[in-house]
Amino acid sequence: MKIVRETKIFQGLVLRSFPYGDSDLILKIITDTSGKVGVIARRARESRKRTGVGTPDLFDQGTIQVTVSSGSLLTLKEFTLNESFRPKCDYIDGVTCASVLAETADSLIPENADCGDSPFRILKLSLEALSEATSRKTALRATFMGIANLLIDSGFLPEQSKPSPTSNGLRELLDLVERATEKKLVTKSSVAQMLELLKGA
Structure with a gap:
């Protein structure tokens, strides 16, 4: 049969x-x-x-x-x-930011969950913005916005509580992802290095 x-x-x-x-x-x-x-x-x-x-x-x-x-x-x-993801900024910076966005989405979104198309749209738009970023600063800003929107969509961050799009604000968001999922982000340390390089530029 x-x-x-x-x-x-x-x-x-x-x-x-x-x-x-x-x-x-x-x-x-x-x-x-x-x-x-x-x-x-x-x-x-x-x-x-x-x-x-x-x-x-x-x-x-x-x-x-x-x-x-x-x-x-x-x-x-x-x-x-x-x-296909093709960053205009430094390739390593682009891949680092894309990786933390992907890891955040993977951590926050349950498998086979009925969550509509909003996580897909958020990640797609975030990677498009990241592809267009021409500097480390704009790449990190696109990353900040993507992570913030994923947290808001997942119910872990009230819209009115979103931090400012600064280096410290991005660190706050990454900490919140770890607390919400009770898992360490592997890519967090690479983003921290980018933030340090940005501070020294």
């Missing part, structure tokens, strides 16, 4: 990826319909030429087609790139 698997199509943005088994990847993706989901990219660590399936990179945004296997397991079937 042939097993019929359900197919889903959504807009998504890649937050994280990590190895799974000998040749697969697990992708953590923020979507426009289902909050955050985990997707298995089969044989993604092998040559793309051999697999014939495009696997999105970190921070890529596009149309994602998945099949639903047993339970809620999602398997990547097809990915069509819409936007």
Whole structure:
């Protein structure tokens, strides 16, 4: 008997990826319909030429087609790139800021939660603003706004309590993310280094 698997199509943005088994990847993706989901990219660590399936990179945004296997397991079937993150500012600064935005979203947004499309829109707009940033200062400001909006949308920060968009304000937001999620942000120290470099400029 042939097993019929359900197919889903959504807009998504890649937050994280990590190895799974000998040749697969697990992708953590923020979507426009289902909050955050985990997707298995089969044989993604092998040559793309051999697999014939495009696997999105970190921070890529596009149309994602998945099949639903047993339970809620999602398997990547097809990915069509819409936007790729290409910072205009210093590349390391851009990737650092994008990484802390992605880690914040990954920490704050539960998997398979019914949270509408607002987290996806916030992260998409934040990465677009970050892509257009031409200096360390504007990159950090875009990061501040993105994290603040994610915290507000998640209910952890009242709009009227949002700190000023300063270095100290960004530090406050990162501390709040850690308190809200009870998890340390791995990327926080890299942002702290950027803030120190900005102070010394």
